[in-house]
Amino acid sequence: MAQSLKGRSLLTLDDYSPSEIRLLIDTAREYKRLKYAGISHKIHDGKNIALLFEKTSTRTRCAFTVAANDLGIAPEYLGKNDIQLGSKESVEDTARVLGRMFDGIQFRGFAHQTVEDLAKYSGVPVWNGLTDRFHPTQILADFMTIEEHLGRLKGVKLVFVGDGRNNVANSLLIGAAKMGLDFRIAAPHNLFPEQSIVDRGHELAHESGGRITITDNLYEAVREADVIYTDVWVSMGEEDKYAERIEQLRGFQVNMDLIRATGNNEVKFMHCLPAFHDTMTSTGHKIFEQYGLPEMEVTDEVFRSKHSIVFDEAENRVHTIKAVMALTL
Numbered sequence: 207m208a209q210s211l212k213g214r215s216l217l218t219l220d221d222y223s224p225s226e227i228r229l230l231i232d233t234a235r236e237y238k239r240l241k242y243a244g245i246s247h248k249i250h251d252g253k254n255i256a257l258l259f260e261k262t263s264t265r266t267r268c269a270f271t272v273a274a275n276d277l278g279i280a281p282e283y284l285g286k287n288d289i290q291l292g293s294k295e296s297v298e299d300t301a302r303v304l305g306r307m308f309d310g311i312q313f314r315g316f317a318h319q320t321v322e323d324l325a326k327y328s329g330v331p332v333w334n335g336l337t338d339r340f341h342p343t344q345i346l347a348d349f350m351t352i353e354e355h356l357g358r359l360k361g362v363k364l365v366f367v368g369d370g371r372n373n374v375a376n377s378l379l380i381g382a383a384k385m386g387l388d389f390r391i392a393a394p395h396n397l398f399p400e401q402s403i404v405d406r407g408h409e410l411a412h413e414s415g416g417r418i419t420i421t422d423n424l425y426e427a428v429r430e431a432d433v434i435y436t437d438v439w440v441s442m443g444e445e446d447k448y449a450e451r452i453e454q455l456r457g458f459q460v461n462m463d464l465i466r467a468t469g470n471n472e473v474k475f476m477h478c479l480p481a482f483h484d485t486m487t488s489t490g491h492k493i494f495e496q497y498g499l500p501e502m503e504v505t506d507e508v509f510r511s512k513h514s515i516v517f518d519e520a521e522n523r524v525h526t527i528k529a530v531m532a533l534t535l
């Protein structure tokens with residue numbers, strides 16, 4: 207076989223070449239087609255995978271579960287209180303045990319080192335379902351969605367607005383640089399991504415013909431944008447930072463003024479979700495009471511507008527995660 211990903215882990219998008227990322231997205235499109243056509247594709251019948259979650263999840267957990275079932279794989283969910291990982295048993299020992307029983311492991315959690323160690327010691331493919339540093343499977347779905355709506359990835363002007371140093375921004379930066387997008391991060395200076403990631407992005411963009419811009423000039427950044435992307439201002443594990451982030455990011459909300467400032471009537475809005483676009487959650491309600499903000503990173507108007515493709519993006523998590531498991535197991 208010319209290109210095989212069998213046995214590979216996915217810890218960051220930098221583990222994969224642009225042509226391998228292309229293969230993953232194309233495979234996801236094919237699995238989406240098969241699913242819509244009702245054609246069974248249980249190519250991994252009889253296999254078992256472990257889904258390790260230190261943090262909560264809706265999309266990633268459900269996407270791995272549904273994709274596994276569709277491929278004939280039995281998924282086993284292991285939440286933070288279900289196993290000893292790191293508390294009464296080392297990550298190394300846990301990885302060795304799970305590797306003896308399961309054909310693959312998904313990990314979502316805090317330290318990126320944990321997912322690295324699981325891959326190092328388990329001997330089976332390990333997929334990063336989000337760490338403090340990266341969220342690679344999210345970006346595969348994002349790119350698939352952009353291609354569905356715009357017909358291309360190369361040269362697409364994608365602007366991430368908000369906490370420019372979080373896991374989603376970091377992964378978008380690496381992925382966009384690999385796939386030749388014109389990627390911009392608009393964030394306040396103290397929320398710029400780490401320099402080593404920016405440097406790597408420039409290096410990759412040089413090879414792909416892409417472009418990476420990091421700026422605090424929001425309105426300049428979104429000019430002629432094809433896609434505006436945002437994420438929560440406070441990521442999981444940073445819950446003590448609301449006051450600080452609201453202060454820093456108040457001016458970086460995605461609202462209709464910002465959408466209009468792109469000058470592109472067809473601009474798309476994306477968000478990995480979950481999103482704080484109203485007060486219909488207990489956290490959203492608390493933020494409203496405490497800080498007077500009824501919406502945070504995106505207004506309800508933009509979230510529900512014709513620009514928003516967030517639910518296509520969420521659905522594509524299942525097709526892309528399926529492609530990852532189909533090809534790496």
Ligand code: CP
Nearest residue numbers: 263264265266478479
């Ligand atoms: N986008 C995303 O990863 O969502 P969950 O946190 O619900 O998995």
Ligand code: NVA
Nearest residue numbers: 372437441442478479
């Ligand atoms: N940056 C967010 C992404 C959630 C999918 C977080 O880590 O909480």
